[in-house]
Amino acid sequence: xxxxxxxxxxxxxxxxxxxxxxxxxxxxxxxxxxxxxxxxxxxxxxxxxxxxxxxxxxxxxxxxxxxxxxxxxxxxxxxxxxxxxxxxxxxxxxxxxxxxxxxxxxxxxxxxxxxxxxxxxxxxxxxxxxxxxxxxxxxxxxxxxxxxxxxxxxxxxxxxxxxxxxxxxxxxxxxxxxxxxxxxxxxxxxxxxxxxxxxxxxxxxxxxxxxxxxxxxxxxxxxxxxxxxxxxxxxxxxxxxxxxxxxxxxxxxxxxxxx
Numbered sequence: 001x002x003x004x005x006x007x008x009x010x011x012x013x014x015x016x017x018x019x020x021x022x023x024x025x026x027x028x029x030x031x032x033x034x035x036x037x038x039x040x041x042x043x044x045x046x047x048x049x050x051x052x053x054x055x056x057x058x059x060x061x062x063x064x065x066x067x068x069x070x071x072x073x074x075x076x077x078x079x080x081x082x083x084x085x086x087x088x089x090x091x092x093x094x095x096x097x098x099x100x101x102x103x104x105x106x107x108x109x110x111x112x113x114x115x116x117x118x119x120x121x122x123x124x125x126x127x128x129x130x131x132x133x134x135x136x137x138x139x140x141x142x143x144x145x146x147x148x149x150x151x152x153x154x155x156x157x158x159x160x161x162x163x164x165x166x167x168x169x170x171x172x173x174x175x176x177x178x179x180x181x182x183x184x185x186x187x188x189x190x191x192x193x194x195x196x197x198x199x200x201x202x203x204x205x206x207x208x209x210x211x212x213x214x215x216x217x218x219x220x221x222x223x224x225x226x227x228x229x230x231x232x233x234x235x236x237x238x239x240x241x242x243x244x245x246x247x248x249x250x251x252x253x254x255x256x257x258x259x
Contacts, residue, residue: 003170005036005109007257008172010165010217013158013205014180016232017224018043022060023242024178025051031250032255037109037172039124039164041157043180045112045137046094051129052108055097060239062096066232073219083229089143090138094131101130111172112137113157113164123158124167127137142197162205175217180242181205182225218256220249 011021021044028035033050040048050059067126103110104127112125114136127131136147146156165177181202222245227234
């Protein structure tokens with residue numbers, strides 16, 4: 001039987017908007033609110049995994065130097081002609097921060113959520129190679145190749161569970177669910193294909209999230225409306241949105257963690 005931790009965080013996906021989780025975690029640290037467990041989907045898994053590995057500050061410095069053109073270059077390699085792209089370049093970036101660490105050796109207990117294309121089930125990766133688990137969780141169908149692991153074919157966890165708050169209940173006594181997906185949407189006349197796909201996914205994801213809300217959890221909505229999914233040039237602004245959400249709800253968070 002898995003021992004329950006005191007405070008757990010469930011971190012949503014949201015593409016670049018998920019960088020808001022950095023700001024949220026920073027405010028928790030600044031106010032000495034210890035996090036015992038993190039479960040994340042997609043970008044939530046990436047940020048949660050790096051935080052659990054103790055490398056969030058270093059990753060933030062790196063991400064603020066990456067341009068939108070760099071992100072699009074990573075996505076639009078020549079492999080895209082086949083409908084998918086390799087994740088090697090992103091792996092190189094992430095390896096700077098997580099190396100060959102194993103999930104079970106992290107300072108904060110961590111789980112990444114992925115989806116198995118063979119069974120249609122969500123998979124909770126709670127041991128093994130951290131880098132490979134993060135890559136599996138962020139492997140957007142149709143853009144990145146699936147990750148093969150233990151006879152499974154894994155893609156983005158957001159396909160099934162964009163905010164894994166219910167799973168967090170199994171591993172923590174108190175759960176803060178943090179949603180970086182926009183709760184309201186703006187359709188832009190000049191939207192490109194990535195914007196259209198991303199907004200469509202965000203709409204579906206928010207429906208799933210609303211159906212699974214647990215009244216026993218503290219739910220925090222980060223206001224990312226109007227932020228493009230792949231617009232990394234707004235990374236600093238997005239991170240600040242996470243900080244604002246944490247500060248706005250700080251009294252609630254402290255009360256929730258202490259009750």
